[in-house]
Amino acid sequence: QVQLVESGGGLVQAEGSLRLSCVASGGTFRLYRMGWFRQAPGKEREFVAALRWSTAFTYVVDSVKGRFTISRDTAKSTVYLQMNSLKPEDTAVYYCAADLDGTLGVARPDGYDYWGQGTQVTVSS
Numbered sequence: 001q002v003q004l005v006e007s008g009g010g011l012v013q014a015e016g017s018l019r020l021s022c023v024a025s026g027g028t029f030r031l032y033r034m035g036w037f038r039q040a041p042g043k044e045r046e047f048v049a050a051l052r053w054s055t056a057f058t059y060v061v062d063s064v065k066g067r068f069t070i071s072r073d074t075a076k077s078t079v080y081l082q083m084n085s086l087k088p089e090d091t092a093v094y095y096c097a098a099d100l101d102g103t104l105g106v107a108r109p110d111g112y113d114y115w116g117q118g119t120q121v122t123v124s125s
Contacts, residue, residue, distance in 0.1 A: 002114040006096045009119030020081040022096030033099040034079040038092035047107035059106045086123045093118040
């Protein structure tokens with residue numbers, strides 16, 4: 001059983017920055033991939049970024065490319081999402097997720113085995 005705890009959300013003005021953190025525990029040696037998703041009110045959960053745990057190879061959705069960066073600290077079993085130049089349309093609950101086997105596509109929520117509780121990010125204009 002892998003537990004994920006996110007932190008770092010909050011309220012920020014447009015063009016501001018936030019860094020989200022997600023600490024994994026309970027079997028991190030099994031991690032294949034870690035991802036960040038977000039869900040805005042009335043919308044489906046959407047992929048934001050992911051990282052292969054062993055190689056740190058990253059995947060980032062086009063809408064945030066150049067503004068968001070995903071990274072990890074293996075010693076701390078933590079994955080980060082650095083968000084710069086935030087826009088009001090980035091407002092959503094952000095979820096961290098863990099994929100243990102990578103059998104489905106990186107952007108598919110149903111491919112991830114464990115989820116954090118979510119952290120709210122609100123960007124004001």
